[in-house]
Amino acid sequence: MLIDARKLAAGSVLDADVCVIGSGPAGGSLAEELAGRGMNVVVLEGGGLRSSRLHSDTYRGVVGGGAHDPLEVVRQKRVGGTSAQWGGRCAPLDDIDFAERDWIPGSGWPITPEDLQPFYPRAQRHLDAGEYEYSAARSGFPPAPAAESTILDWDHTWRWSPPTKFAARMRRLAQGGNVRLLVEATVVRLERDPVSGAVVEAVAAPRPGVEITVRAPAYVLAAGGLESTRILLASDRQSPAGIGNEYDQVGRHYMTHPVGEVGTVALSDAGRALALGYVTTSDGIYSRRMLGLTPQVQREHRLGNLKAALWFPDPMTPDHHDGLLSTFALTYWGLGKARLGFKSAGTHAAYTGTTGIGRHVRNVAADWRRVGRFARSWAAPRLTGRRVLPSFMPLDGAFCRLRFDAEQSPSSANRVTLDSERDALGQRRLRVAYSVSESDRERIRTGMTLIGEEFARLGLGTVALDDVDRIGDMAFTDGTHQMGLLRMSHSPRAGVVDPQCRVHGCANLYVASSAVFPTAGAVGPTLAIVALACRIADRVAELVVR
Structure with a gap:
């Protein structure tokens, strides 16, 4: 059932088996997984079927220290969430992304790649990205013409979803008997039991001065990294610092992916034969090779992860x-x-x-x-x-460039907090302090130099990296990938959620978002987000049926 929350009476109370907050890839996949098990699910979406100026304004924030894109631009408040502007790029995290690396403070996930691996094929289906196969050699790419390299990895690929827009999926789900999708229902806070600490209510504001409530045995925050953080910080009636924030961890360690283009590449015949543009895989999916550094080289040079691809000349x-x-x-x-x-x-x-x-x-x-x-x-x-x-x-011209997506290391100084300014619904806006460190910039410079040198050594083309030092001055303000804000940890002293993505000290509240990533990796986070959402769905199902 699709319900416009603005038409509900003030003080209305809805009951459900599970309350999911957010209707994007994470929330939509969770709702589908749980509804498929016969559970009664309420999905709270702050936006409507279309984005409006009011929706955008409630996502507006304050940029304090450093530089960051406007918060209302990098996310969408509407049914389907930011999938409305998602490009569809999918890839799993690398094994090294989960590892503790002594040169990257705060690295090391409390789960292993094997813990997440069974859920990737399910995520792949939710995103309609074809087979779970990310090897170029096994996906129908032409054989690599160059010799093997211990430095450059070109067998890993990206795959593209159509891209799947979750608005249509959510509307279909709402036509079923056990999913109620409430639109125009901005969650302003969660209320907890003062004794057990469990969440007992999700309170939403359909319009200024009006509140409605959802009660359920289990809650999942799937509202995107920034908004999920705001909700926890704003839930401060029982705990003045907000839920999960006993040790001042909520909103810290904010990471995105620094992205840029450098260099001039003239491909050789061997380089063109490597098929570095878009290729349609054997199962009909658009795909591209990544140019990455092997784990051995990352360890040897003490680098963060980094993925590169050919890009067109500066237009x-x-x-x-x-x-x-x-x-x-x-x-x-x-x-x-x-x-x-x-x-x-x-x-x-x-x-x-x-x-x-x-x-x-x-x-x-x-x-x-x-x-x-x-x-x-x-x-x-x-x-x-x-x-x-x-x-x-x-890529048919004489020259092209190298584009990189790089890992940013976690830093507690990169954070979001609540500002004193309030929006039309009475919510405190988010304030962001964010920058990319000199050490991260130096790692990117070194990584791109190694990729360029090895590309040329293998005879794939000539590479001039005269402008690689520009990486030190690039703005890196893109906030579309919102990671680390509610990081996963064994202890509440080091993070916000436990290895099951359950908020520390709150037995029935889960977070399905890249905000739980302890480190960022170098690929778009959507596939891993949905894999985590599928894993959470299994845990929530166990909790609710007990």
Whole structure:
């Protein structure tokens, strides 16, 4: 049943077996898993079927120390959550991401890769990303033409979901008999039993001055990293610091993934034969090779994890005379100037600095046939097929760049807290202090240099990394991957949730989010988030049926 919470009477109370807070990939997958076991599930979603200016404003925060994209831009308050702007990229975490590494303080997960492994295939199905297979050799890629390397790993891949938008899935679930999806139901706090510490109520505000309540034996916070943190901090009636925050751990160790492009690469025939663009796997999924550093090299050089891929040349200045690159630059320049959501933030925000707009337009006009051919090939799968070509990625020019997604190490100084300013629903806004350390930047510089040198040594192309020192000055403000804020730990002194993702000291409250990641890895977190959600679903089912 789909219920607009604004139409409920003030003080309404709903009962359920499980209350799930959030309707994105984590919350949606959890609701589906639990409903499939016959449980009565209430899903609380603060947004509506569409995003509004009011929704966006309630996600607005305050950026204090450092630099960070606007909080209302990097997330979506609507049914389906931020899956509405997710690109669909999937990959599992590496084994080394779980390991304790003495050169990365705070590293080491309290679970092993084997603990999460059984849940990846289930997550894969929820995300509609095909088989659980992330080896290029076993996915239908052409054989690698170069010799084996002890430095460079090119067999691991990304896979792309169509991408799955969870809004439609949630609406289908709400048509069933045991899922009630409440929209416009922003959770403002959780109430606990003063003796046992268990959560007894989730309190939501459909409109200013009005509250409704959901009661259930089990609760799962799946509202995204930032909002799940805000809810715990704001639940301060029994504990002044908020739930799970007896040792000042809630909101600390905030990590994202530093992303950037460096270098100039001219591919050789061997490099082109490696198929470093998009490849359709044997089961029909768009996929790409990662260029990563082996665990041996990461340990030897004391590096964080890092994944690289070929990227197109810098499109921002029109001197390239390439109509496709100018089309891309003009598109993102316009989105950035109009501040149209996700595509105006993070690495995309730089395109507001695009120069020579008139010359870009002339480049497009002069290259109109090629632009037209690309537009047709780009539009065809979007108009006629379920699976969308993941991104603009022409690699047919003379040169390209190396793009990296890097691991950021956890730091207690990177954190979010509650600000004194309040939104229209009376919630205190979040205040963010965030920066990328010099040690992380140096690890990225070293990693990219090693990748470039090995790429050239293997005869895959010539690589010039004259600009690698720019990594020291890159903004790294992208907050779309919100990790570490509610980190997993054996002890409440070191984190917020236990190895089962249950909040320390709160036997019936779980968190399904990348906020529980103790370290960040170097791949997008969505697949691991949904795998954790499936694991939590099993634990919650055991708790409720006891």
